[in-house]
Amino acid sequence: MEENRKQKQKNVGRKPKINPSTHRHVFRLTNEENAKLLSLFEASGMNNKAKFIITLIFNRELKMVKIDKDALDYHSKLSALFSQFRAVGVNYNQIVKVLYRNFSEKKAAAYLFKLEKQTAEMALLCQQVIKLTQEFEAKYLK
Structure with a gap:
């Protein structure tokens, strides 16, 4: 009976990611640098700050659309x-x-x-x- 429960529990929950992000890096910014980073983030239109920073670090193409x-x-x-x-x-x-x-x-x-x-x-x-x-x-x- 316990064996059946263990098999059922393996099939529940969120499916694991194929390539999970496990490494974490921390850095500190001055007020001016933070303001500049936040303004770039808002201008980019992205909704995830971590993906935005990764895009900046690895020089992926970053598209910004400014609407007047x-x-x-x-x-x-x-x-x-x-x-x-x-x-x-x-x-x-x-x-x-x-x-x-x-x-x-x-x-x-x-x-x-x-x-x-x-x-x-x-x-x-x-x-x-x-x-x-x-x-x-x-x-x-x-």
């Missing part, structure tokens, strides 16, 4: 603005069709003249946005 939230916000708002420009272009085409369908040519031309002025202002605004975007990329996205 301001640039991400700027890009998303710029994309929304250009989608609105496209929507205005679609509306512009629809207005031109409606004007020629429902009004005389003279009246339609008068309304189109007003629409052209607004379109020219929008084109200038678009050029300013492009210029500001180029400046932003040159200054902050290196």
